[in-house]
Amino acid sequence: MAQSTLDSMPGASTGTVVITEPLNFWGGKRVKPREEKNAEPVFEPATGRVLCQMVPCGAEEVDEAIQSAYAAYQKWSKMAGMERARVMLEAARIIRERREKIAKLEAINNGKTITEALVNIDISWKSIEYYAGLAGTLAGQHIQLPGGAFAYSRREPLGVCVGIGAWNFPFVIATMKSAPALACGNAIVYKPSPMAPVTAVILAEIYKEAGVPDGLFCVVQGGAETGSLLCHHPKVAKVSFTGSVPTGKKVMEMSAKSVKQVTLELGGKSPLIIFKDCELENAVKGALMANFLTQGQVCCNGTRVFVQREIMPQFLEEVVKRTKAIPVGDPLLGSTRMGPLISKPQLEKVLGFVSQAKKEGARVLCGGDPFVPSDPKLKGGYFMSPCVLGTSNTLVNGGTAHAQSALFFNTQSLSTDNCRDDMTCVKEEIFGPVMSVLPFDTEEEVIQRANNTTFGLASGVFTRDISRAHRVAASMEAGTCFINNYNINPIELPFGGYKMSGFGRENGQVTIEYYSQLKTVVVEMGDVESLF
Ligand SMILES: NC(=O)c1ccc[n+]([C@@H]2O[C@H](COP(=O)([O-])OP(=O)(O)OC[C@H]3O[C@@H](n4cnc5c(N)ncnc54)[C@H](O)[C@@H]3O)[C@@H](O)[C@H]2O)c1
Ligand SMILES: O=CCc1c[nH]c2ccc(O)cc12
Numbered sequence: 001m002a003q004s005t006l007d008s009m010p011g012a013s014t015g016t017v018v019i020t021e022p023l024n025f026w027g028g029k030r031v032k033p034r035e036e037k038n039a040e041p042v043f044e045p046a047t048g049r050v051l052c053q054m055v056p057c058g059a060e061e062v063d064e065a066i067q068s069a070y071a072a073y074q075k076w077s078k079m080a081g082m083e084r085a086r087v088m089l090e091a092a093r094i095i096r097e098r099r100e101k102i103a104k105l106e107a108i109n110n111g112k113t114i115t116e117a118l119v120n121i122d123i124s125w126k127s128i129e130y131y132a133g134l135a136g137t138l139a140g141q142h143i144q145l146p147g148g149a150f151a152y153s154r155r156e157p158l159g160v161c162v163g164i165g166a167w168n169f170p171f172v173i174a175t176m177k178s179a180p181a182l183a184c185g186n187a188i189v190y191k192p193s194p195m196a197p198v199t200a201v202i203l204a205e206i207y208k209e210a211g212v213p214d215g216l217f218c219v220v221q222g223g224a225e226t227g228s229l230l231c232h233h234p235k236v237a238k239v240s241f242t243g244s245v246p247t248g249k250k251v252m253e254m255s256a257k258s259v260k261q262v263t264l265e266l267g268g269k270s271p272l273i274i275f276k277d278c279e280l281e282n283a284v285k286g287a288l289m290a291n292f293l294t295q296g297q298v299c300c301n302g303t304r305v306f307v308q309r310e311i312m313p314q315f316l317e318e319v320v321k322r323t324k325a326i327p328v329g330d331p332l333l334g335s336t337r338m339g340p341l342i343s344k345p346q347l348e349k350v351l352g353f354v355s356q357a358k359k360e361g362a363r364v365l366c367g368g369d370p371f372v373p374s375d376p377k378l379k380g381g382y383f384m385s386p387c388v389l390g391t392s393n394t395l396v397n398g399g400t401a402h403a404q405s406a407l408f409f410n411t412q413s414l415s416t417d418n419c420r421d422d423m424t425c426v427k428e429e430i431f432g433p434v435m436s437v438l439p440f441d442t443e444e445e446v447i448q449r450a451n452n453t454t455f456g457l458a459s460g461v462f463t464r465d466i467s468r469a470h471r472v473a474a475s476m477e478a479g480t481c482f483i484n485n486y487n488i489n490p491i492e493l494p495f496g497g498y499k500m501s502g503f504g505r506e507n508g509q510v511t512i513e514y515y516s517q518l519k520t521v522v523v524e525m526g527d528v529e530s531l532f
Helices: 059-076 081-097 099-110 114-135 170-183 200-210 224-232 245-257 280-291 309-324 344-359 401-414 443-450 466-475
Strands: 024-026 029-031 040-044 049-054 142-144 150-157 160-164 187-191 217-219 236-242 261-265 271-274 304-308 363-366 387-390 434-440 460-462 516-523
Touching (some): 081 200, 114 170, 160 224, 236 245
Parallel strands (some): 387 434
Antiparallel strands (some): 024 029, 363 387
């Protein structure tokens, strides 16, 4: 087994790892790219150094991977669910055993902190364990018909599925797609993001070691072109896509040509609503969890934080204090709570949103600047200080919080020194550590404003009023609503979007339905009654 990448991990530190092994995997082994000519450098976000080369797969390589997956599917789909479960449980066990090494590699490639990367790897093996548990339960129905005839339904796999992933949760996304796919008896060809290509192949090796047939989980590297080859391939039955709305639309369009099933897990601009009767410290912690994990590059982040006017001063004071205290730096240090963004263009894009917000009248309450850590090896990294955009008055001296709110916030509608619903930073997905804080007055008003978006991935509400909490949750046009917390996404819970945030679900029992199809078998026990 080519385990050398992982073997080099225990002693590895930021700025030291170089990966030269092939990153494609099909037919049960790593596969060297056919041509190196379109190689793209992959950068270590913490240092800006080249970590490896990503060589995109062309049509022949994609076809080879899909043929290899199809051959594996023929074997795997004939195994009993319990047999598949056994192999999957072994894969989960191996991931768990190697969690530190895999997490380190993930943190090096993605820039997320080692603390978060470990949580991600734990989610990954739990996902495989969870779907292994369901593999043996897949069953149809028996339906009695008149005259002794009957029918039964069989839950069958789809065939070769394709997974296309984003760069923010590379290992998690690869497992969240492959675990339900394999449990149902499918094979899967996975294309990671060209910016985070290194851990998917580790997953492929682990599945192989656990005993899946060669080709069952393949990895092809590449960007838009390779993705498009996958979406057009006639042997592919389903495409599960995680990424942005514009790319999701293209994937859906390409898949429609050969009527492939599609799951779209797309972006968001989720609202987090904080009522004045909340437990304030929890609400502040929730707002930080909703905005700053993985440097704010999380699809379901609650980036529009609506705060009831009366508690705005206290909320802002506390949220700004805590945001300023977030230790930004080397992702491999246990004490770091925010690493670098994924790439230089992403950093520039996010800083651009902050500049635009200022031009449109928002006040930067903290952060929003490029950040250069003191450690010299991190000088070329893509760091920025976490940012809160909102109103400035609460940080003005003097007056009680209530007096301030009465004096200042009652005139807010006249002020431009504020986040407003029509600002770019409030309307568009930034995908970086930028929280926009907006005042509101009434429940009715905030529900309308929270839903006034084309996205619908997630939402959140903080209140002590149980009736209000459920009323607000029911009225959110979003696939998830968190009550009195945020970004709690265990694998047992269905996850996915409303509106332009996509359709289909990942995680939870329901995902079995997105990786399988029902066949109805009708059985006659008597003679055929023919009208002809
Ligand atoms: N809903 C979710 O579960 C979820 C999870 C993570 C990220 N996201 C979203 O992903 C986005 C960030 O990720 P990104 O920048 O990697 O997104 P992206 O849309 O740029 O790329 C996603 C993937 O699509 C591939 N791709 C690009 N063009 C393609 C094409 N024409 N055909 C087929 N594949 C193509 C990319 O190579 C990559 O693997 C954000 O909008 C974020 O909200 C959503
Ligand atoms: O960007 C979001 C990635 C994501 C989607 N669903 C889940 C579930 C658990 C996670 O840790 C991440 C995600």
